[in-house]
Amino acid sequence: MNIEANTNCSIVIFGATGDLAKRKLFPSIYNLYRKGQLDSRFAVVGVARRGWTDESFRENVAASLRDSKMQVEGDLEDFLSHFRYLAFDVTNTASYQDLNTLLGEMEQQFDIPGNRMFYMAMAPEFFGTIASYLKSEGVKNEKGWNRLIIEKPFGRDLPSAQKLNEELRQAFAEDEIYRIDHYLGKEMVQNIEVIRFGNAIFESLWSNRYISNIQVTSSESLGVEDRGGYYDKSGALRDMLQNHMLQMVALLAMEPPIRLSTDEVRSEKIKALRSLRPMTEEEVAKYFVRGQYGPGTMGEKEVPGYRSEGNVPEDSRTETYVAGKLMIDNFRWAGVPFYVRTGKRMAEKSTKIVIQFKDLPMNLYDKADEKKQPNLLIIHIQPDEGISLVLNGKKMGTSGTATPVKLDYCNNCVDSLNTPEAYEKLLYDAIQGDGTNFTHWDEVALSWQFVDVISKAWTNNTNVDFPNYAAGSMGPQAADDLLAEDGFHWWPIADDSEFSI
Ligand SMILES: NC(=O)C1=CN([C@@H]2O[C@H](COP(=O)(O)OP(=O)(O)OC[C@H]3O[C@@H](n4cnc5c(N)ncnc54)[C@H](OP(=O)(O)O)[C@@H]3O)[C@@H](O)[C@H]2O)C=CC1
Numbered sequence: 367m368n369i370e371a372n373t374n375c376s377i378v379i380f381g382a383t384g385d386l387a388k389r390k391l392f393p394s395i396y397n398l399y400r401k402g403q404l405d406s407r408f409a410v411v412g413v414a415r416r417g418w419t420d421e422s423f424r425e426n427v428a429a430s431l432r433d434s435k436m437q438v439e440g441d442l443e444d445f446l447s448h449f450r451y452l453a454f455d456v457t458n459t460a461s462y463q464d465l466n467t468l469l470g471e472m473e474q475q476f477d478i479p480g481n482r483m484f485y486m487a488m489a490p491e492f493f494g495t496i497a498s499y500l501k502s503e504g505v506k507n508e509k510g511w512n513r514l515i516i517e518k519p520f521g522r523d524l525p526s527a528q529k530l531n532e533e534l535r536q537a538f539a540e541d542e543i544y545r546i547d548h549y550l551g552k553e554m555v556q557n558i559e560v561i562r563f564g565n566a567i568f569e570s571l572w573s574n575r576y577i578s579n580i581q582v583t584s585s586e587s588l589g590v591e592d593r594g595g596y597y598d599k600s601g602a603l604r605d606m607l608q609n610h611m612l613q614m615v616a617l618l619a620m621e622p623p624i625r626l627s628t629d630e631v632r633s634e635k636i637k638a639l640r641s642l643r644p645m646t647e648e649e650v651a652k653y654f655v656r657g658q659y660g661p662g663t664m665g666e667k668e669v670p671g672y673r674s675e676g677n678v679p680e681d682s683r684t685e686t687y688v689a690g691k692l693m694i695d696n697f698r699w700a701g702v703p704f705y706v707r708t709g710k711r712m713a714e715k716s717t718k719i720v721i722q723f724k725d726l727p728m729n730l731y732d733k734a735d736e737k738k739q740p741n742l743l744i745i746h747i748q749p750d751e752g753i754s755l756v757l758n759g760k761k762m763g764t765s766g767t768a769t770p771v772k773l774d775y776c777n778n779c780v781d782s783l784n785t786p787e788a789y790e791k792l793l794y795d796a797i798q799g800d801g802t803n804f805t806h807w808d809e810v811a812l813s814w815q816f817v818d819v820i821s822k823a824w825t826n827n828t829n830v831d832f833p834n835y836a837a838g839s840m841g842p843q844a845a846d847d848l849l850a851e852d853g854f855h856w857w858p859i860a861d862d863s864e865f866s867i
């Protein structure tokens with residue numbers, strides 16, 4: 367970690383009237399303030415087009431805290447006094463000059479030495495323009511540090527991501543750019559490194575010698591809600607796999623870094639992503655499966671199919687589900703499939719990683735009429751947070767018979783109230799100058815390079831039979847077949863008591 371002593375700063379939120387600011391950013395800033403993790407000398411400037419006043423902006427911030435069901439204490443008025451609003455036109459130099467003047471005033475008022483953090487919570491087509499004006503109009507400050515936080519999506523393929531990156535790099539250095547992947551702020555995603563590198567029993571087994579396959583599932587029960595317009599141009603591959611899923615794979619596959627510094631961790635993740643076995647377009651069908659949900663039942667409720675959602679064409683060929691088999695061609699992982707799957711309108715909201723260990727070459731407790739139970743390490747990312755280890759123990763009252771036993775550690779049972787939200791942690795890290803849990807450009811580029819082949823193959827092959835899974839199910843049959851061909855199956859993500867074959 368690279369910790370910055372100088373953390374009193376101004377935060378400028380571009381897109382301060384939007385959904386992300388309301389649902390995630392204001393509550394996170396308030397939590398940091400309440401816990402004393404934000405220096406008391408801070409300022410927040412919200413910018414967007416609409417003509418709000420400071421008062422209406424503050425009322426909106428307060429409403430966002432109420433909506434997030436936060437415990438707001440007697441300090442709300444003081445907190446809100448650090449917030450100002452500026453109606454803004456991103457293409458007009460005068461707006462940037464007004465912003466600079468306002469920041470100067472607030473820096474004086476709150477004794478801030480010029481540190482500025484610019485948070486891009488706006489449609490991505492504006493990111494390059496804003497970064498360039500921040501520099502040309504002198505809002506990027508010479509007096510303190512400058513940091514640019516960039517929301518997803520970072521491009522829609524490698525060329526567009528490269529173009530965006532070049533635009534940003536004209537104005538900001540790589541170490542001033544913080545590309546957010548909110549999965550990297552999740553408590554249990556951060557725990558992957560600790561589980562691996564803090565436990566002799568796991569690190570010594572963490573390779574193709576002992577692991578047979580790894581499964582990463584991130585299933586969502588919600589559909590596309592009101593984001594049909596965005597989602598139909600994106601799909602599950604770009605929306606989830608290119609970023610969150612590949613980041614989790616990189617953390618699971620990387621070599622131990624020589625120390626926990628930003629550069630060392632990133633460098634190992636980059637090496638893991640470079641080891642992903644590339645595919646040709648023709649090979650994509652062998653490794654990847656796409657799906658789109660049709661109508662179905664969620665709990666008791668009938669829900670429509672994807673093609674009937676708002677702003678989605680009725681003949682859409684956008685995938686709402688993707689499953690794949692990734693091979694990592696390096697010494698540690700050769701021969702071990704990493705299976706990933708993610709989708710909307712699946713049976714459960716759940717993110718889990720299951721590490722399946724190889725069977726013993728000879729197990730004295732194998733019975734011809736009983737199926738074998740492999741050892742499993744399960745990392746529960748959300749909504750439950752914790753670790754389970756599935757072992758074999760003696761079946762009580764019998765002799766010579768083994769039965770699966772599960773050891774559970776529940777992280778959010780211990781301290782659920784104090785588990786910080788991902789955005790809160792990432793904002794805190796960015797203020798500290800710690801970029802470890804943000805993605806380096808090379809990681810973004812390698813991920814797009816891998817994903818672009820899949821999206822090209824899917825665009826060129828229009829012969830898809832969509833919808834191919836019912837809302838409320840666990841996805842298309844082809845995703846089960848993908849594992850069955852290798853002699854595996856997806857481990858259940860819902861009811862842990864089912865952890866026997
Ligand atoms: N919402 C979420 O949960 C997530 C969002 N993101 C990303 O965050 C970013 C923002 O998303 P979200 O908050 O949902 O989007 P919204 O559409 O809700 O908000 C967009 C914001 O941008 C402002 N805006 C739009 N055009 C202009 C303009 N020309 N000049 C100035 N301001 C403008 C809007 O305000 P006004 O209309 O007043 O100008 C509004 O504040 C996107 O990149 C998205 O992909 C990423 C992960 C999750």
Ligand SMILES: O=C1O[C@H](COP(=O)(O)O)[C@@H](O)[C@H](O)[C@H]1O
Nearest residue numbers: 518548584586605606610717748
């Ligand atoms: O980035 C995104 O993530 C969410 C899922 O995030 P989670 O923290 O709830 O697992 C997903 O719904 C959204 O489509 C995607 O853009």
